[in-house]
Amino acid sequence: MTKVFVTVDEIVEKPRFIDTRFSLANVDEGRTLFAQGHIDGAIYWDLERDLSNMESSNGRHPMLTKEQLQSLVERSGLSYEDTIYVYDQGGSPFAPRAWYMLKYAGFPNVYIVNGGYPALAEEFPVTTEEADYQETQLMLDWQDGIYASRDDVKRIVDGLEKVTLLDARATGRYRGEHEPIDPIAGHIPTAKNFDWEQVKKGSTLAPNDVLLSKVSKDEEIVVYCGSGVTASPLFAVLAEAGYENIRVYVGSYSDWITTYDVEVGENI
Structure with missing residues (x-):
């Protein structure tokens, strides 16, 4: 059985957090929430700016090209050795969207945090400062x-x-x-x-x-x-x-x- 979802108490040391909070009704809401406070060390991935190829006509939130997804994970400073935890507001589709993209790119240790940001904020430090990670260069193992x-x-x-x-x-x-x-x-x-x-x-x-x-x-x-x-x-x-x-x-x-x-x- 594949482990997909974790609770806050299952998160291991040296986690990488990705904040994917978003609102389909207000596309700026997620980034605003992130700026107001996010889990320390988290980066922000926006559904439309980062996780969709909005230049494509193949649907309303089209699939990223492999080149776009590779650029996203590399400029985010991710590596296959990272243990990555993706969160949204809890019970939403945005963390699963990011999780799916990371699995498509072959990342072996990526999980969705059940309970989302509210659960994490009770146990982990919250900050308004944006983390800065060194860009990586990866040979991705695409899961077509x-x-x-x-x-x-x-x-x-x-x-x-x-x-x-x-x-x-x-x-x-x-x-x-x-x-x-x-x-x-x-x-x-x-x-x-x-x-x-x-x-x-x-x-x-x-x-x-x-x-x-x-x-x-x-x-x-x-x-x-x-x-x-x-x-x-x-x-x-x-x-x-x-x-x-x-x-x-x-x-x-x-x-x-x-x-x-x-x-x-x-x-x-």
């Missing part, structure tokens, strides 16, 4: 097996690969009953649905019996959402539960609808 492209998903939809698509959005959006963000309502054909918020318990994330009954460890699974952000928590909790054949379609629904048709209703 956890990433799914639009072409990969099209092969699944066309029946060329036996893979379960798992839509992490709210059920009403999945069914096509309403769509508050994207121009077309519905879901990627053949997809099942499991609202990612069902793995939230207060400020923590964890797998539960409902999710584990929706998909089995024997299946290959590709998780997606609206823009690739809230798919990350489902990927993380499935990994925590010991699922090995899982990928994220980072472009997600907002990328799919630029090229292909959708379904409405529900797949059981």
